[in-house]
Amino acid sequence: MKKISLFVTFILALALALSACGAPAEPAVEEPAATEAPAEATEAAATEAAPAEPFRVAVVMPSTINDLAFGQSMYDALVRVQEEMGGPDAFEFVYSESMFVVDDAAAAIRDYATQDFDLIIAHGSQYGSSLQEIAPDFPDTSFAWGTTVDTFGLPNVFAYEAASHEGGYVNGVIAASLSKSNVIGVVGPIETGDAKLYVDGFKAGVTATNPDITVNVNYIGSFSDVALASEAATTHIAAGADVLTGSAQMVTGAIGKADEAGVLWLGTQSSQASLAPSIVVATQVFHWEVVLMEIIALVNEGTLGGQSFEINLENGGEVIEFNDGYALPDEVKTLAETTVQGIIDGSVTFTLP
Amino acid sequence: MITDLFSTTVLIGILASGIRLATPYLYAAIGETFSQKSGVLNLGVEGQMLIGSFAAFYVAFTTGNLWLGLLVAMIVGALMGLVMAFVTVNLHAQQGISGIGFYLFGLGLSDLLFQRLIGNVETIKGFEKIYIPGLSDIPGIGQILFNQNILVYGAYLLVPLAWFVLNKTTLGLKIRAVGENPDAADSLGVSVARVRYFTIVLGGALSGIAGASLSIALLNVFQQNMTSGLGFIAVALVYFGAWKPVGVLGGALLFSMVNSLQLWIQVLGIPIPSDIAVMMPYVLTILVLVATVSRVRAPSALTKPFERDE
16 A cells, blocks of 8 residues: 555655646657758848858757747747848857756757757756766857856856746826726736746736736746646636736746737747737737847857846847737826836836835 | 635635536546456546547547537547557466556647547637526525536536446446456356456446546637646546446546636745745645545556466
C-alpha cells in the first residue's frame, strides 16, 4: 500500500511540476523543423551592398514563436531586424523553441556556440546560470540574456529586460477609464519577473486613475494551464469584473472567456487582438529590435557584452498598440496617449510595491 | 474577507467552475480505470489527450463541424491506444516507461502538427451551453449543474455507465478477471490479449474525448501542451478513486472544487500567498489519499505483462 501512495505522490508531484513549468523537451522529431530559419522574409532581398557574411543569430526560448506572448515578441522582433538590415543576406537567424527544460536549453546554447554564430540569445530568465557557465568557454561569441539586468560581469554577455510596468501602467489607466462595475480582474502566471512587474504597474495605473476600483489579481501558478486560466477569468467575471488583463501564453484561455462574456481585455508582450477582435482594447507590444539593433551594432564594433539594456516607452521598445476593431472613446485614447507621454517626459511617476 | 466565501455568488461560482474543471479528468480517468482494471497502466493519457485535443480542434477549425471533430478525436485517441496495446500486450513492454514514451510522442506530434497545419493560436466556436427547460431555471442548482455544454453532461453520465459495465456485465467481469488473475481467466477461455486491447483502445478513445472537451467545448482554442499535466492527474485520480468510477468522480470533483476555491480565495483578496493557494488542490489530494490508502487494493496483475505458461 505504501508503494501505491508513493507512486501517486510521485505522479502528482510530476503533474504539479509539469503544470508549473509548461512543456518539457520535445522529441527529436521536432528538431529539424524547429531550428530552420523562417522563409517569409526571403523576398526582402538586399538591394544595397550587403556585407559578405550575414550577421548570424541563434535564439533559445522556453515557449513557442507563435504563443501570442513572450516567445512571439522575440520572434517578431527578429523578423523586423531582418527586414531592417536588408533580408537574409545580411541577417540570418535560427531558433529553438519549447526549451522549457533548462538542461535542454543549455545543450542547445552550447551547440549554437560551437557553430560560429555572432550572437546567441537566451530568451528566458531561467537560462541565467547555464549561460554563466557556458559563456566563458566561448570568449569570442557574444551572448544575450533576458529578461534581466545581470551580465555576471562577463565581457561577452549582454542583458536585456522590459520595463513592462510602464505599459502596464498605461493599460491600467485605460482599464480604469473603461470599467463601469469598478471591478477589474488580472490573470497572472507565477508571481515573479516580467509578469509581476506588469501586474504591479497595471495596479498602479488603475489606482492613480480611480482609487475606488478593486483590482482582483489571480496568479494561477502556471505558464501553460489554459484551462485554469480560463476558469480564473470566469471567476473574475462572476466577481463582477468588466475589464480583464493578464500576462504570459496561457491567457488565451482567459481571452476566450472574456470574449464570450463581452468583457474587455488588455494585453501585453505580443498583440492579442487577432484572438478576440471585438474585446481586445489595446496591447503593450514588446519591440525587442530596439535593443537587438544596439547589440548588433556593438558586436560589429567588437564589443561582445558587458552592458545591459531595457526596452521602455521612451526608446520605442514598448508600444501601446490600439486594436482598430474596438471603438475606444476618443477621450480615453487621448488620456492613454498623454499618459505614455507623461511617463516618457517624467511628469507621470509612480512607485511599485 | 473570509466570510465573502459563503456568499451565494461565490458558492455558485466555485461549484460551477469545479464541475467544468472536472470534465476532462473524468473522461481520461474513467478510461484509465478500464485499462488499469484489466491490468494495464497507461501513462500515455496526457499524450493521447493532446493528440485528441489537436485533432478535434483542427477538424472543427477547418470544417466547422464539432461532432466530426469529436469523432476524429475519439478515433485518433483509439489509434494511439491500439499502438499502446500492441506495445504492452504483444511486445510485453514495461508499461510505465512506454507510457511516458507515448506521452512525449503525443506532446511532440500535437505541437508539430499545430505548427505546420494551423501555425497561430486561433479560436473557434465550440459546443455551446445547453439550456434544459425547467432544470436550468432552478435557482443555484440550475446555474451549477444545468448550465453546461454537452461534453460536461457526457462526462458525468459516463460515471454510472462505467460502473454498470464494470460491475454488471459479462464484459466487466472479464475485465476484472483479467486484471486480478489473468492465468485463471485464460484457463477459463477468456482471451487476456483481446480484453486488454479493448480496454486500452477504449481508454485511448476516452482520453481523446478528454482532450476534445478542452479544445472544442471548454476553451475553444488549441495551443502547445495545453493539457499541462491534466492527464497525469487523471492517472493519479484512478488510484485515488480506488479503481471505482464513483471514487474517480469523487476525486475529480474534490481536486477541481479545491482548485476553483483557490481561484476565488485569490480574487477575494484573502491573504494567502498565491504560491500556497495553487498548491492547495495537490496537497489536499495527497492528504486524503494518505488517510484512505489502507483500504485501497490495486488490481493484482496491474503493470504485469501476461505470458501464458507453457
